[in-house]
Amino acid sequence: MKQRTIVVGGGVIGLLSAYGLAAAGCSVLLCEASATGTEASWAGGGIVSPLFPxxxxxxxxxxxxxxxxxxxxLGEALKQQSGIDPEVHETGLYWLDLEDEDQALAWASHHCRQLHRVDMEQVHTAVPSLGDGFSSAVYMPGVANVRNPRLLQSLRAALAKLPNVTIVEHCPVSGFVREGTRIVGVHTARGEMRAEHVVVAAGAWSGNLLATLGLELPVKPMKGQMIxxxxxxxxxxxxxxxxxRYAIPRRDGHILVGSTLEDVGFDKTTTEEALESLKATAIDLLPGLADAEVVKHWAGLRPASPEGIPYIGPVPEHDGLWLNCGHFRNGLVLAPASCQLLADLMLDRSPCIDPEPYAPAGRL
Known part of the structure; x- marks a missing residue:
């Protein structure tokens, strides 16, 4: 068995980090303060693209x-391993009335991504439920959404089957165990836990955890409400x-509409004001929703970071401590690459992409 690693945080980043390390033969202990997959990863929409890439x-x-x-x-592998389908659902994405449409098309051309203008008549033919009052559209085929609660359940179930993974839930981590400049474990509600490596993947709570080492990580919660x-x-x-604002279809007819962006600390309370605003957006986009029932309204806390660039890699002067956090609005979108990159760095493999922009060095 390779080195023992503690992963702090059971959202999509923590679960997928554990999954990647375990697949490479590492012994992994995952610590989650509540139940796995119940915070930002669960609360998001699951579009497999930044909203405005x-x-x-x-x-x-x-x-x-x-x-x-x-x-x-990944969706297919997890379905086979866990028996739970994460529902990676390719629907394509229409952006309506963009003020920076030319910039979007230039970006797509530069990155060789499919994105093209579509006249509104074609859009209404393709999406008959769309409301009137929109004057321009661009469309990117092949964009998928993943049913994030199912993805999290699938990851949790796949990990539970691995002999080299232990998941400890309802076990908040309060700080780190240090020996000189080395981090050798964590202090938890169930006592001290030790390992050669500790990965902080605690989303919006990551900054609070690093503060116990006197480090300032500029990651803070940013509330988003959805219906x-x-x-x-x-x-x-x-x-x-x-x-x-966006509307996302699931395969079974559920439609998610989101989201707000609120700087209110760790408050996850849903508000009547947001509910009315989201309903108005929904009816504006899809008038047929005026007669549909809101079956759920919830909020989550995104891990906001400067320019949305996550922190992935080792923490300088704290041997054994690694970060994979600060993905802001794009945790689900960026999770596979982020977790692959982390595993590559931890296991001295050739990195899947250039790690330099995400390195914690010089950014803490």
Whole structure:
């Protein structure tokens, strides 16, 4: 058995980090403060693309493109291993009334990604449920959404079958065990746990954890609220995005509409104001939703970081401590590449993409 690693955090980044390390033969202990897969990863929409990919730096595109190409394979592997289908659902995505349409098309051309203008008549033919009042559209075929609660269940079930993985839930980590400059474990609600390596993948809570070492990690919570409708299975054949809000179809006719962006600390309370705003957006996009029932309304806390660039790699002057956190709005999108890169770095393999933009060195 290779080295023992503790992964702190049981969201998509923590679970997939554990999955990648375990597949390489490492012994992995995953610690989660509540139950796995119940925070931001569960609360997101699951679009396998940044909302506006051309507005991000190339470092985000690099992770996103690798992950987008990998997701169908990952979904199939997890379905086989766990018996739970993460539902990687290719629907394509329409952006409506973009103010930076030319920039979007130039970005797509530069990155060899399919994105093209579509006249509104074609859009209404393809998406009959779409409302009137939109004047322009661009479309990217092949964009998928993943049913994130199922992805998390599937990862959890796949990990549970591995003999070299232990998952400890309802076990908050309060700090680190140090020997000189080396991190050799964590302090938890169940006592001290030791390992050669510790990976912090605690999402919006990662900054609080690093503060116990006197390190300032600029990752903070940013609340997002979402609503869910139930419609006929063919009500919305593609994802649509307008005015920074989106509608995402699931295979069984559930439609997610999101989301807000609120800087309110660790408050996950849902508000009537957000509910009304999201319903108004939903009806504006898809008038048929006026008669549909909101079956769920929830909030999650995104791990906001400067420019949305995650921290992936070793922490300088703290041997044995690694980060995989700060993915902001793109945790699900970037997870496969982020976790592959982390495993590559930890196991001295050739990295899947250039690790330099995500290195914690110089950014803490």
């Amino acid at each position: 051309w507005r991000y730096r190339g470092s985000i595109s690099a992770l996103a493109h690798w992950s987008q190409d990998y997701y169908p394979k 869910l409708f139930k419609c006929a299975e063919d009500f919305l054949p593609s994802m649509v995005l307008a005015k920074r």
